[in-house]
Amino acid sequence: MNRRDFFRKSGRIGILAAMGGGVLLLANQKQIDWKCDENLSCRGCVEYASCDLEQAKQSRTNEQREARK
Numbered sequence: 001m002n003r004r005d006f007f008r009k010s011g012r013i014g015i016l017a018a019m020g021g022g023v024l025l026l027a028n029q030k031q032i033d034w035k036c037d038e039n040l041s042c043r044g045c046v047e048y049a050s051c052d053l054e055q056a057k058q059s060r061t062n063e064q065r066e067a068r069k
């Protein structure tokens with residue numbers, strides 16, 4: 001590996017690391033609008049209890065309301 005290859009590869013690795021860090025930062029701050037592609041009801045989903053998507057939150061709220069009746 002010569003000097004030019006070293007700087008080229010270092011630059012690529014740096015850009016990838018920065019992009020990965022940015023995605024993790026945005027995901028951690030919940031600024032990425034994740035969407036669910038599941039075509040099933042939330043209650044049948046394995047992620048239901050821990051899912052933070054609005055669809056799951058609404059389903060849990062509805063479930064709690066039905067339980068109170």
Ligand code: SF4
Pocket residue numbers: 036037038040041042043045046047048049051052053055056
């Ligand atoms: S619980 Fe979350 S991941 Fe599962 S179907 Fe509902 S919204 Fe999608």
